[in-house]
Amino acid sequence: MNAFPHLTAPLDLGYIKLPNRAIMGSMHTGFEYLDRHVERTARFYAERARGEAALIVTGGYSPNADGLFGPGGPELSRAEHVPEHRRIISAVHAEGGRIALQILHAGRYAKHKGLVGPSTLASPINPLQPRRMTAEDIERTIEDFAISTALAREAGYDGVEIMASEGYLINEFTAKRTNDRDDDWGGSLENRLRLPVEIMKRVRQRVGDDFLIIYRISSIDLVEGGLTGDEIVAQAKAVEAAGASILNQGIGWHEARIPTIAQKVPRAAWTFAARRLKDAVKIPVVASNRINTPALAEDVLASGTADLVSMARPWLADPHFMRKSRTGKSDEINVCIACNQACLDYIFSSRAASCLVNPVTGRELDFDAFPKPQKKKRVAVVGAGPAGLACATTAAERGHDVTLYEAAPSIGGQLNIARNIPGKEEFDETIRYFGRMIETRGVALKAGKAPEASDLAGQYDEVVVATGVRPRTLDIPGIEDPRCVSYIDILLGAVQAGRRVAIIGAGGIGFDVAEFLSGPSQKEAANVAHFLHEWGVDTGIAVPGALATPAEPEINRQIVMLQRKPGRMGRTLGLSTGWVLRITLAKRKVAQLTGVTYQKIDAEGLHILVGEEARVLPVDTIVVCAGQESERTLADKLVAAGTPPHVIGGADVAAELDAMRAIDQGVRLAYSF
Numbered sequence: 001m002n003a004f005p006h007l008t009a010p011l012d013l014g015y016i017k018l019p020n021r022a023i024m025g026s027m028h029t030g031f032e033y034l035d036r037h038v039e040r041t042a043r044f045y046a047e048r049a050r051g052e053a054a055l056i057v058t059g060g061y062s063p064n065a066d067g068l069f070g071p072g073g074p075e076l077s078r079a080e081h082v083p084e085h086r087r088i089i090s091a092v093h094a095e096g097g098r099i100a101l102q103i104l105h106a107g108r109y110a111k112h113k114g115l116v117g118p119s120t121l122a123s124p125i126n127p128l129q130p131r132r133m134t135a136e137d138i139e140r141t142i143e144d145f146a147i148s149t150a151l152a153r154e155a156g157y158d159g160v161e162i163m164a165s166e167g168y169l170i171n172e173f174t175a176k177r178t179n180d181r182d183d184d185w186g187g188s189l190e191n192r193l194r195l196p197v198e199i200m201k202r203v204r205q206r207v208g209d210d211f212l213i214i215y216r217i218s219s220i221d222l223v224e225g226g227l228t229g230d231e232i233v234a235q236a237k238a239v240e241a242a243g244a245s246i247l248n249q250g251i252g253w254h255e256a257r258i259p260t261i262a263q264k265v266p267r268a269a270w271t272f273a274a275r276r277l278k279d280a281v282k283i284p285v286v287a288s289n290r291i292n293t294p295a296l297a298e299d300v301l302a303s304g305t306a307d308l309v310s311m312a313r314p315w316l317a318d319p320h321f322m323r324k325s326r327t328g329k330s331d332e333i334n335v336c337i338a339c340n341q342a343c344l345d346y347i348f349s350s351r352a353a354s355c356l357v358n359p360v361t362g363r364e365l366d367f368d369a370f371p372k373p374q375k376k377k378r379v380a381v382v383g384a385g386p387a388g389l390a391c392a393t394t395a396a397e398r399g400h401d402v403t404l405y406e407a408a409p410s411i412g413g414q415l416n417i418a419r420n421i422p423g424k425e426e427f428d429e430t431i432r433y434f435g436r437m438i439e440t441r442g443v444a445l446k447a448g449k450a451p452e453a454s455d456l457a458g459q460y461d462e463v464v465v466a467t468g469v470r471p472r473t474l475d476i477p478g479i480e481d482p483r484c485v486s487y488i489d490i491l492l493g494a495v496q497a498g499r500r501v502a503i504i505g506a507g508g509i510g511f512d513v514a515e516f517l518s519g520p521s522q523k524e525a526a527n528v529a530h531f532l533h534e535w536g537v538d539t540g541i542a543v544p545g546a547l548a549t550p551a552e553p554e555i556n557r558q559i560v561m562l563q564r565k566p567g568r569m570g571r572t573l574g575l576s577t578g579w580v581l582r583i584t585l586a587k588r589k590v591a592q593l594t595g596v597t598y599q600k601i602d603a604e605g606l607h608i609l610v611g612e613e614a615r616v617l618p619v620d621t622i623v624v625c626a627g628q629e630s631e632r633t634l635a636d637k638l639v640a641a642g643t644p645p646h647v648i649g650g651a652d653v654a655a656e657l658d659a660m661r662a663i664d665q666g667v668r669l670a671y672s673f
Ligand code: FAD
Pocket: 339, 341, 382, 383, 384, 385, 386, 387, 388, 405, 406, 407, 408, 411, 412, 413, 414, 415, 417, 418, 421, 424, 449, 450, 451, 466, 467, 468, 469, 491, 508, 509, 512, 631, 634, 648, 649, 650, 651, 657, 658, 659, 660, 662
């Protein structure tokens, strides 16, 4: 039986047939930071075509020099650009896939001196000031969109997507926030919509009726001075009339201060805005953002909210998402957990995108280059946290005979602790995936008992120790006081925190504990209505930008976070997500003290120095989140027994360890066997 009848249903537009309803949405990959970037891009997209993406939309290409993201950014504006696109397109077509070029003019988000916009108003996230476009500039830009589309068709693309959301140029023209013009291109709604309508008309006229033109519309702006719902609907109808084939949903400008795709955004939180479009137009509408499983996609489609779904990061996590969905293997999908750690955070730090749960992504050519194993080896992996799981299941996939030892009764390691933080329940998907891979790839799992060194020494061709970490213990006088507890006890519910809490250590775990103790339950946080209310989203989109007054948080605890280092807290938080956590904790009045020296704990509370100033914090609970140390007892015994093991993950290096490094190290080691 087909579990996903709506998701797997084809869509026939006459000139193009999509085999199912799951598009791979546009993503900037940053592959240009790597060698052989055209070959890499071709290999990357071809894998997703093989995995049955209905349509792949490329990262954004500018139609002209003004619209580039930055110097040397992706561009399709001249015939000389066409050959490299052909290499990518033919790789996708060879796998039976379809690919559309996204045309994106960066407007005032561009990071080069020639940036332009409807006005000279600079963006709060870009220090550069745009030049106000003249009427001639606007006419030339419309023509450049048409030229780029014609070149895309000539190169062999199956369509284009005109990028008109996320606060880029077209969006800047539609919104009063950025458009203060009093000529034909500003003022009335009709004038503000003139640019997208003229682009759509010109592009359609240039390539004819039998070519796919998707319009990526900002379905909700989430900024002051953004559009109202009625204005967005008017835009949707206008571009439909001007020749758009499909409307794809964009959400929020990049400068919006409401999270749109982070882990804290509940799944499918923005589909209400897609529904408004669907009810307004006759052409197919695509829903997007935080849709990461086939079951969820099926629900969105079955409810009539949209005709297609666009997923971007889920195709990084699993290139074969739709092939597995279609063939009854959806339980084998490696689900995107919305962490942003190896995709957006990499891009924001000028690195090529990859994926925390699938480090092969974006590095396909490098993994292709590993030689095939010469013989089937007997491999023992000890520790079923992310490092050990990744190593064991990858080694088994490569044909080795693998035994995975785990001291705890079940797999997952620290992910079982992390999963209790609001949003991080997504880690359940990773644990489920690895569990399924253990079954399908025939890994022998021996859980519930730690092996002795003698069980391993001399018994295997390769022994891998992935025993992880243990929390650092502190030697502050009085630390044995029952008010002092580990983050593990708090997060696993073994201890209930009191009303006044001090958190020692403000790394990733300190922040997570502060969030856990200050906020609503995980269930409540995952509720879409709760999230939209908390962040102040007007779901009726009656006001410009859909900004309502954010809910006042309920404050049930006084929490203070402490750190020895001076300066701002949270420097190691994710680039794309740290701001969400900072805003959240500030709203909940979580205090932060840096430059702290811990002196003692006694009946009065926690005694500290802040700089030179002595203070006593009269707290009920002190949660120690002071980092971890490697668990290497077994590794040391194996060395002593003359069987030096491979040591990975936290057992190798505890500092700055995260699941991304653990999984990457596990996979790479398995490829070397
Ligand atoms: P572990 O996960 O520690 O796994 C080690 C395993 O070995 C355990 O299952 C243990 O039982 C087993 N073991 C130990 N000794 C033996 C033995 N002698 N024999 C057999 N088995 C043994 N990382 C991120 O990337 N993103 C996040 O958002 C994130 N959030 C986190 C939030 C919290 C609250 C916590 C606690 C961690 C978070 N992490 C996050 C960190 C991430 O969980 C760790 O970096 C990762 O789990 C380390 O993987 P590992 O396999 O090296 O070790």
